[in-house]
Amino acid sequence: xxxxxxxxxxxxxxxxxxxxxxxxxxxxxxxxxxxxxxxxxxxxxxxxxxxxxxxxxxxxxxxxxxxxxxxxxxxxxxxxxxxxxxxxxxxxxxxxxxxxxxxxxxxxxxx
Amino acid sequence: xxxxxxxxxxxxxxxxxxxxxxxxxxxxxxxxxxxxxxxxxxxxxxxxxxxxxxxxxxxxxxxxxxxxxxxxxxxxxxxxxxxxxxxxxxxxxxxxxxxxxxxxxxxxxxxx
Numbered sequence: 435x436x437x438x439x440x441x442x443x444x445x446x447x448x449x450x451x452x453x454x455x456x457x458x459x460x461x462x463x464x465x466x467x468x469x470x471x472x473x474x475x476x477x478x479x480x481x482x483x484x485x486x487x488x489x490x491x492x493x494x495x496x497x498x499x500x501x502x503x504x505x506x507x508x509x510x511x512x513x514x515x516x517x518x519x520x521x522x523x524x525x526x527x528x529x530x531x532x533x534x535x536x537x538x539x540x541x542x543x544x545x
Numbered sequence: 546x547x548x549x550x551x552x553x554x555x556x557x558x559x560x561x562x563x564x565x566x567x568x569x570x571x572x573x574x575x576x577x578x579x580x581x582x583x584x585x586x587x588x589x590x591x592x593x594x595x596x597x598x599x600x601x602x603x604x605x606x607x608x609x610x611x612x613x614x615x616x617x618x619x620x621x622x623x624x625x626x627x628x629x630x631x632x633x634x635x636x637x638x639x640x641x642x643x644x645x646x647x648x649x650x651x652x653x654x655x656x657x
Contacts, residue, residue, distance in 0.1 A: 477636050521588065532592075534590065
């Protein structure tokens with residue numbers, strides 16, 4: 435059974451204080467690992483897809499990295515508008531199309 | 546930017562009643578999905594739909610659930626006889642070939 439575990443569950447940072455969110459996964463052949471951002475009352479908003487170990491993707495203050503067992507979402511010099519829940523999800527190979535999500539990391543950036 | 550649209554935003558239904566949740570996927574997408582998120586829990590996959598048929602479904606998607614693409618733009622999830630435990634946010638998602646899934650803002654379903 436595919437599993438995704440995210441840590442920490444919640445993280446409070448000062449504006450400008452960089453940190454990393456962790457996503458550990460177990461999947462029967464990884465087709466893709468996805469990062470989404472979810473604001474309160476909204477649906478998940480796509481951020482990144484990673485396909486193979488060693489791959490990195492960047493967007494503004496966010497950088498996602500991937501190893502064979504985990505992914506990190508690095509947040510550099512965050513701003514209050516980066517406050518959200520960040521979700522990690524995996525898609526397995528072999529035709530399975532549904533995403534398996536973790537519970538997310540609730541990130542709060544204080545001004 | 547094109548987006549997935551879901552209606553209604555909030556649906557309140559009596560236990561045992563049928564409910565239909567509606568979604569308008571992004572117009573050139575071919576793959577469609579339903580997920581649910583019970584309050585405080587993970588987003589859970591329910592079903593995927595491609596070429597007018599179900600391509601995959603989870604254990605949650607039992608006989609009380611059905612999906613339909615009644616026309617060229619809508620994608621619906623029907624729950625035949627709702628239970629209290631069906632109360633959740635239901636998200637629709639769509640994608641094109643070799644693209645990530647894009648989600649709507651969900652329908653909050655409250656079963657009384």
